Amino acid sequence: MSSIIQLLPDHVANQIAAGEVVQRPASVVKELLENAVDANATDIKLIIKDAGKALIQVIDNGKGMSVTDARLCFERHATSKIRLAEDLFSLNTKGFRGEALASIAAIAHVEMKTKQEPDELGTQIIIEGSKVISQEVAVLPRGTSFAVKNLFFNIPARRNFLKSDTVEYRHIMDEFHRVALAHPTIGFAFYHNGSEMFNLPASSLRQRIVAVFAGKTNEKLVPVQEETDIMSIQGFVGKPEFAKKSRGEQFFFVNDRFIKSGYLHHAVMAAYDGVLKEGAQPSYFLYLKVPANTIDINIHPTKTEIKFDDEHALYAILRASIKHSLGQFNVAPVLDFDRDANLDTPYSYKDLKGETPTIQIDRSFNPFREDSPNKHYAGGSGAGSYSKNAPAAASWESLYVGLESDGATENALHEMSFESEAVTGSLFNDQEVEQSVHNAYQIHKKYIVSPIKSGMVIVDQQRAHQRVLYEQFLTNMTLQQASSQQLLFPLELYFSAIEMELIQELKLSLINTGFVFEQTAADHVVISGTPVNVTESEVSLVLEQLLSDLQDGIPESSFSQNDTIAKSMAKSLAVKTGTALTIKEQENLVNGLFACKDPNVSPFQKPTFITMRVEDIDKKFAL
Structure with a gap:
């Protein structure tokens, strides 16, 4: 019997490894940016076209590579970061996976230009699908330039799994934010399809955060700083009043490396306990420094998850530090028995005597x-x-002369007419209220019970209102006949660059729902009109919920976009469980539900009502 096990060719092995290392264009951006940081670059430029599918180029002014290193960097298991297996547990650099560049070269057209400082000439290498096309000397500036073109050109199946340009661009933007926030002392520039998206000079940590997220970020930051034997914490957290529905502005950095940690996130949320609204997510930018030998960063292919030696101690320190900062800056209530220096008598007044x-x-x-x-x-x-x-x-006594109550005066008073307005205790007359009492009842501020011929119907008020609003918004967007109410003072709302991209794409659909955009800038919008059933205080909540629901991308077709927007707005504006409704509101909600095209389920395919027949109730009593 012949053998069935065989060694894979190198180009096939590299393509298989690319499936682990390079999942999408953002994976290439991450590897190239981190390599540029490890090269001690002070200025890094990122250029992409068509959301990275056509071109990803990273240019840095780092130390560059020699001719030998330039060729070896594309070989599998070639790295400058480790020599022994023990080195994996004392890493202070970023990209250390030896197959990263080899995997990228296996699935794209790669052109690399590099030159070291003392050399007069640099090296230019062109590789297509792991095959070296050319290698020659060239006149180049100091540093390295990587240009990755036509990603997944030789693996069409993998390319078909890529999302739309909008989604892939958002993932690239996320990776750029993570690297730029981790290294504020390095200058970064970002260009997409020829347009400059970011130009971030070297600055302080606070300035970098404000430059990345723009808007009113500066006024919502509360500094956090703590030094212990186990770790040091530095960074900022957001004030509770600026909390959002989405989790887009939450960053943990451990030894200048972005990580995701549900355990540490829980510590942050515990520090905000009692000062956040339900469902709100605070912003935080926290930088942790721990000894390199106390963490393991090689437990995940993308190195965004790490393992700590003593997680419980880190949890307690992080929670206490954030809670202390919120109390120190009067953001959260705190008991403080220290003397307030502001209440002391000024020194210049010590010799003055009171008069x-x-x-x-x-x-x-x-x-x-x-x-x-x-x-x-x-x-x-x-x-x-x-x-x-x-x-x-x-x-x-002279003040009351002539005011004797004679008959003429009394007649004059009777002839006087006064303008009055009848005041009633209800908007409806007693007869209507008495009749309505028998048509709808509210149970536990959650369900509405209404009698029908065969028995009774029990309606979930939140799901029913979602169905009513959903069909209203969908009809308005389809027919483009939405009504708007003008605001007395226009609203100015600030968003991040990614959120503004989404709003720009959804602008036409939002206008069809009733929103009126007076101005659209790079980091904010000015809204002068809203849909008739959206109050001024609900505008920001509706848009935040919409952006949160579209984190995974905007649907391609216009109908799917309208459907998503209608669902999101219905979820935000529907009456919530626990809200008391008047008799008239209960009746209107029930009538509106059964006037819908599909009253049986909510927009999220949950049942809106159940019915109970009289026979079923009789059977309960017959037991």
Whole structure:
């Protein structure tokens, strides 16, 4: 029997490895940016076209590579970061996986240019699908330039799995944000399809965060700083009033490497306990420094998850540090028994003596004298001084002269007409209320019970309202007949660059729902009109919920876009469980539900009501 096990060719092995290392264009961006950082570059430029599918280029001014290194960097298991297996547990650099560049070269057209500082000439290498096309010397500036073109050109199946340009661009933007925030002392520039998206000079940590997220980021940051033997914490957290529905502005960096940790995120949320609204997510940018031998960063292919030696201690320190910062900056309530220096007497006042205030009164004042009531208060010489020159008034009896109740006066009063408005205790008359009481009941502020011929129907008020609003919004967007209510003062809402991209794509659909955009800038929008059933205070909540629901991308077809927007807005605006409804509101909700085209389920395919027949109720009592 012949053998069935055989060694894979190198180009096939590299393509298989590429499936683990290079999942999408953002994976290439991450590897190239981290290599540029490890090369001690002070300026890094990222250029992409068609969301990275056509071109990904990273240019840095780092130390460059020699001719030998330039060729070896594309070989599998070739790395400058480790020599022994023990080195994996004491890494302070970023990209250390030896097959990264080999995998990229196996599935794309790669052109690399590199030159070291003392060399007069550099090296230019062109590789297509792991095959070296050319290698020659060239006149180049110091540093390295990687150009990755036509990603997955030789693996069409993998290319078909890529999402739309909008989704892939957002993933690239996320990777750029993570590297740029981790290294504020390095200058970064980002270009997409010839347009400059970011130009971030070297700056402080706070300035880098504000430059990346723009808007009013600076005013919502609260500094966090703590030094312990186990770790040091530095960074910023967001004020509770700026919390959003989405988790887009949450970053953990451990030894300047971005990580994801649900355990540490729980510590942050525990520090915000009691000061956040339900479902709100705070912003945080936290930089942790721990000894390299106390973490394992090689437990995940993308190196975004790490393992700590003592997670419980890190949890307690992180939670206490954030809670202390929120209390110190009067963001959260705190018990503080320390002396407040602001209440101390200024040093320049130590030798001054207090002066007793003087009060001047009119000792001759007698309220029972006939000429006293009409004396005027002068107010100039003292708190109780009166003018001596005020004319004397008649006695108080003279004020009522001529007001005797004779018949003429009474007749005049009866003939006077007064404008009045009838005040009732309800918007509806008693007869309507009495009739409505028998048509709908609310149970536990969650369900509405209404009688029908065969028995009764029990309606879930939140799901029913979602169905009603969903069909209203969908009809308005389809027919483009939405009504708007103008705001007295336009709203100015700030968003990140990624969120603004989404809003720009959804702008036409949002206009069809009733929103009126007065201005659209790079980091904010000005809204002067809203749909009739959206109040001014709900505008930001509706847009935040919409952006949160579209984190995975915008559907391609216009109908799917309208459907997604209608679902999101219905979820945001529907009456919530626990809200008390009046009798009229209950009836309108039930009537509106059964007027829908599909009243049986909510927009999220959950049942909106159940029915109980009288026979079923009788059977319960027959037991």
